Amino acid sequence: MNATQPAPMLEARGLVKRYEDGVLALDLVSFAVRAGEIYAMLGANGAGKTTTINIFLNFVEPTEGEALVDGIVTHKDPLAAKERLAYVSENVMLYPNFTAIQNLEFFARLAGKTEVTRDECRDVLRRVGLQDDAHAKRLKGFSKGMRQKCGIAIAILKDAPAILLDEPTSGLDPKAGFEFLNLLAILRSEGKAILMSTHDIFRAKEIADTVGIMSAGRLALQRPASELAGQDLEQLYLQHMAGHVERAA
């Protein structure tokens, strides 16, 4: 470990995942995300982004290697790892018969924030940009963007040092996408380690500290975003996608 760098908050060490049907979803994937960093995983559908996130959440166990959260191996002590993780999925699904505040209260308490108050929930909902009049409304009438905001609010309320985002901007309108990036920047400034999977190469380049391109279960490219500034990320992405398609064929 470099003496000047803090220990990674999220770390993948040689992750391999082979499913029972023989499909190799991950092939020796390694990376690290430190506190105050955003790592963007780019890749086509089936490249292994969601599998990587699922291993961090211990929804699936790696065939080889390990995923660590704050030094805790996720499949060995999943509960301790999850205490340090917040998660926002591509399509946040909450309880439709509960209000936004009730949903926030429930998930915050599940995360161990038993003393969370309604005012705290309102503050966080305001912070993610959900209008006040929507706070006490049931979620069944919410748009996808509103639900995503609630999902992010849940992640913020958990106040975990690491955040996993699985295609968080998918389906958001440009304004909401822009607001979301601002929010991520704030969370980074608060010292959160953020691992984000996305198709959106432009936003990834804009916000991420490190960009990893995944292709057919492998981390094909991993560069600091600053080094990619002068290069054509789109070109690189398409180049690896082409490789992915050829391998898949």
Next chain:
Amino acid sequence: MITNMIGVIIRKELRAALVSPKFVASFGVCALLMLLSTFVGIREFQASREQYEAAQRLNEQEMREQTAWGRLGTRVFRAPDPLQIFASGLQNDIGRWSSVDAFNPVKLKNSVYSDDPVFAVFRFIDLAFIVQIVLTLMALVYTYDAVNGERESGTLQLTFANPVPRHVYILGKAVGAWLALIVPLFVPLLMSLGLLSVFDILLSAEHWLRIAIMMGASLALVSVFIMSGVLVSALTSRSSVSFLVCLVGWVVTALLIPRAGMMTAGYLVAVPTAAETDSRLDGFSKERWNVHMKELGERWRARNEQLTGKTEEERRAEREAKEWDWMEEDDRSRKQVQRDIDEYATRLREDVRNRKLEQERLGFTLARFSPVAAFQLALMNLAGTDMGMKARFEDALTEYRKTFNTYRDAKVKESGTFGGIRISFDSQRGMKIEQGREETLDLAEMPRFSDPRVPLRDAFSAALVDIGLLVGAALLACAAAVAAFLRYDVR
């Protein structure tokens, strides 16, 4: 931490259930059915209590009007019990009264269903029925999608992105559903119990205790179905599949197994029907009386032969002298016939009962594979309307008949007159009928029949096996649900 988490999940489940249409529907259906069934049960109980009291009064009136100890007989009526409002069991299937006299064996006659067959077609809905059919179904409706429904809606993934132990989640789910179902069970039940006081139905402390244990058994049954619903939900990935599995499972456990168990036992252990038994008893009785009448005829012929060759005066004098001995001899012979018939009836009943017991034991053992049947048996035992009800009454009646007949015989002896009608023929004076004394009988010391109530301790012991089975089944389903969910893919 874990307690807090279970509390959070339970509160969420409870909140989700309370705002769901299924809660409103289950509460409405349960409240309506329970109040209606209690109301109907109360009216039925009041009607049978009035009928019982009127029949008792009429019987006492008739007995007071009797003038001869020898002809004294009575009728015994089965007193209704308020617990029949909640678990009617066999209450309406078995007869309500039996005659008790020197000549006929005891037999319960005129059941509610034989008097009003329409009730047999549309049987009474009681608490036992509501719990067995409605609440078990509700329990499955509450839980069939407990796990896979959350997976389908996407909330399971977000839940397990938090440090939630899987067993805690399953327990929280089950307890939440359980508590949500208790409201539709207990609120209408408390209202139903309130109806009892409105209609002046007084319950003893023992009745209340029995009702409390019945409630415990109801909770155990509901728990079995809640845990089974959660188990099926944790074994399947789609809620439409788990709904189908739960529905089929319910039909099998609630409707099929209890009937199949009893039918199988019926095929394996043959028991003579009541008509066959009665016909055998009638046959024996007729044959025995025929023999007796033949012997009686021969005895009289022999007695008359002893008088041949004597003058009319000598014959009359000898008849007068021996008449009482002859009557006593005939009475002894008649009593012997009756004793033989009684013994035969007892043996026959004993044989039928033993076969029935064997059939029941086998049937119940098979039926107990269904928690619904175990619950039904437990409730009937607690309410005293169980399968042994008829035998218990007939045994008590047979005992009472012995006591009654002993009392009557003592009174006959004491009074010096049998009370029969004396008919004498005379060639000169014609026929003469003497009825004996005219005054009514003093029945103050007559033994009274007391209802054979099963003590609470015995009733509880009998129900304990079934309650134990229910608790065991609930725990087993709970353990299986936890085990199934440990391997469940939450994505």
